[in-house]
Amino acid sequence: MFKNKSIRLIFGCLIFVMAAFILFHAGKASAGEAPPCLNYTILGSSSLDTPMSQTVVVSIGEMDKSKLKSAVLTYKNRSTKKQFTAEAKQIYRDAALFTMDFDDSSLRGSYELTKISFVYNGVSQEISYQETGKTVRFAVDEKMAAVPDAVIEGMSFEGEDQVVQVEATDTKPDIKGALLSAPSLNMKGKSRSGEKVIVLDPGHGGYDSGAAANGLKEKELTLKIANYCKKELEKYSGAKVYLTRSNDTYISLEGRVKYAASVGADVFVSIHINSAANTMASGAEVYYPNSNYRPSLGTEGKTLALAIEKKLVALGLADRGVKIRNSATGNTYADGSPADYYGVIRQAKQAGFPGIIVEHAFISNASDAKKYLGSDEALKKLGIADAAGIAETYGLKKKTSLDKTKITQLTGKDSTYVYLKWKKVSGAQGYEIYRSTSKDKDFKKIKTVNKGSTVSFKDKSVKAGKTYYYKVRAYKKSGGETVRAGFCGVQKTKVLKKPSVPSASSSKTQVKLKWKKINGAKKYQIYRSNKKNGSYKKIATVKSVLTYKDKSVSKNKTYYYKIRAVGDGTGGNTYSSYSGVRKIKTKK
Ligand SMILES: [Zn+2]
Missing domain, CATH: 2.60.40.10 (Immunoglobulins)
Known part of the structure; x- marks a missing residue:
């Protein structure tokens, strides 16, 4: 559920919108400098009842510079077309705080932000919400008119998306406090190594067993599927996988998404088992985010949903398709569009990543239960199918194992060193050389050759008269990890002593x-x-x-x-x- 008093950072800075600004504001910006971008808008509440005040925070331009001097926000009543303005009450770095008082019900209606005028770097400028393709609406004393799964034209969130949720207190909104807490809540925490952060969410747990039928409990099945899925995904490089729970504990829906956000989720996959009163119902279906509010997440979620559904259907499950489900109770996103029905999908979208719900099979259907849920082997197949869909969607590649190398030369060239040469391994980024004085123990790494093309090494740390055993293995770095090949067979050599003068x-x-x-x-x-x-x-x-x-x-x-x-x-x-x-x- 939405919390009325929560403040949401709504929009990221859009590259494509920036381009629009450049065109739109070319005449107004000072020479040689790109006009500032509208980074995001925070709306205090998506609907309010009089007498109440609306709070809006708008961020413009660079964060660390105090270039923003004054700002005026214009908004209109969508039915009467009457325009209003609010002057910034506070400016902190890039952000301006506005309040709008709605004292009595004569002001009722649906409102929309139209433009923001401001002085930036000494230049008066203006950004129109319509021009940016951003629609920010709220309702006063009425319910937001529902638009069924409306696509907001021209919105794209491919840029540096940033969605944070800051709980406002009942005290006067403090812009500084809200913004200072924002960086730690930067939920688009793409891992620095470029890994895809995948959060798997085994549904239910603890006192919440989920559905139960045919001797099976949903919470147990979902945990197993998630574990199998994780294990499978870990065979791919470039993926970091987290589970919202790894044992039989209860976690709230909100807690699951919060956890995902805290680990910098790129995608959230909730794992469930379906159930219906009609025991004939069977098969797999996947729910994905609607195209409202942050349409790119809807698109991404749908692609993933389709990929997983396809893999599940390939196992023989009936194809119930991929679906969206909108809120039936009038819940809306901050832009006034209908919210997704499912909490995890909605909250994931608000947190900035796509969330989907995979309903694997029907626990209530005797055939589904027996064939797809009745054994660990069957559950493993479901987990692997999920993983395959995820890997396909995000282009994850299986970690390729490196071939073993072979020592082709191990010779003493004189009594002071051993010369080692080995077979080049395709894909290797280097080699590790191990040595021991006994055949099958105490091997120590004596050298890491960090070039795949270097296939020889002179070991000068040898003593004449001693026998040494060598083994070599190739390695490569993949998705932030080091993948190592197995060792080649051990080869030995004796360093011959220098003969005395005959x-x-x-x-x-x-x-x-x-x-x-x-x-x-x-x-x-x-x-x-x-x-x-x-x-x-x-x-x-x-x-x-x-x-x-x-x-x-x-x-x-x-x-x-x-x-x-x-x-x-x-x-x-x-x-x-x-x-x-x-x-x-x-x-x-
Ligand atoms: Zn469930």
């Missing part, structure tokens, strides 16, 4: 080298040069022995030798560093 003995025709065994070495390579710092050539590779006889030598000549150990690696050999150099002269 010992050598010579004759006229040969040089005999001897060295100490290196653990993990399968082979040794022998290098020779004629100068200590000259270029060394590999003259031999020997397996499983620790000596080498170099017979291709001349007598009475000095030779320089060094060796290195070779082990098995992944995707290539692993090498130790070169030993120090042994100098030896052959005999004369």
Whole structure:
């Protein structure tokens, strides 16, 4: 229900309307500056009884600058066409407060705001409500004439919508207080990460069981469906999902929407089960907001309703269609148009997001109850159907899992580092490298490579003689979360110790080298040069022995030798560093 004394911020600043202003006020604005925008209008009450005062707050232009100097609001009686004006009683930042006294019933009728004249930045300007497409009406001593689901032409709320509800006290309206409390009530709390905030509302709970029939209770079914839906939606990226209740507790309808607003809801989906005296009634139907007041929410709600209904019908439920339901008791929105009948839909619209009610199946119908509500498996299908409709409407994409990578190379290039190379994973934004000294435990992340195109890493924090195990996984950021692939298979490598300088003995025709065994070495390579710092050539590779006889030598000549150990690696050999150099002269 509307509270008469509540003040509502009605309109957001409309980009499309701003364009209209620029055209309309081009001649009046100071050169080079865009004319100020009508941000919103707060109406104290949508209907009043004489003697009473109406309170109106109008926000114009920038919030932080005190450019707004004086303002006069013009309004008219819609039947007598008589015009009235009210001068601003207070101006605070961008907002002007007006009061209009309606002392006796001679002033009865329906009123509409027509224009606001003001001085902004030293320039006299005027904004016509008609030009902006904003209709703000209220009634004095009479009921607002009901317009069935009227579309307010030319209204669009694609801009920075802001709808806040400020409870007025019985004391004199205090503009400053109302506006200061407004920022915390900014209900269009789009999450900063760009995630869609989806609030699922399992109907009923606590002492309110909802409908009950065929051995089933609505409050239990709705909670299960909502949980299944949440679980499914969490498989998508870019969605943040909240439940208004996660256990068997009672929450008022108002409390549900308030909670949604507090978490910055983008959409509110109320989950219910239908029931009828006629047990033949069956199937699914979805209620969405009417096209009054904030038509874009009606449109969005309808799109969502249609998508969910389609998914439910695909499960075999009878198609009862998507529907709006207007208030039958003359409840109106702040602009005087008929309000939505259902509290959560109405309040969600007032809070600035579309609310829909999904009536999944009939608990009162034996077939629906058995087939669609009678098992967790069936309820899961309903939850998944809801999630699919939501995901489709908002273009949510399933979180794609990343492929596992594979270590293609793991080799020691000398005794001081291990060289790692792995297979590029499509879609990866980086890789995490883990290492351990045992095969299946104590892995620690030693490096995060934050480029999907980098597929190699030199691990210099190794000790010669030790064996290391490595595994790598790809990751990517998706919807504010990090999605990680599984680890690739563990690969190991031994960092070969640097051999000590070989010992050598010579004759006229040969040089005999001897060295100490290196653990993990399968082979040794022998290098020779004629100068200590000259270029060394590999003259031999020997397996499983620790000596080498170099017979291709001349007598009475000095030779320089060094060796290195070779082990098995992944995707290539692993090498130790070169030993120090042994100098030896052959005999004369
Ligand atoms: Zn219900």
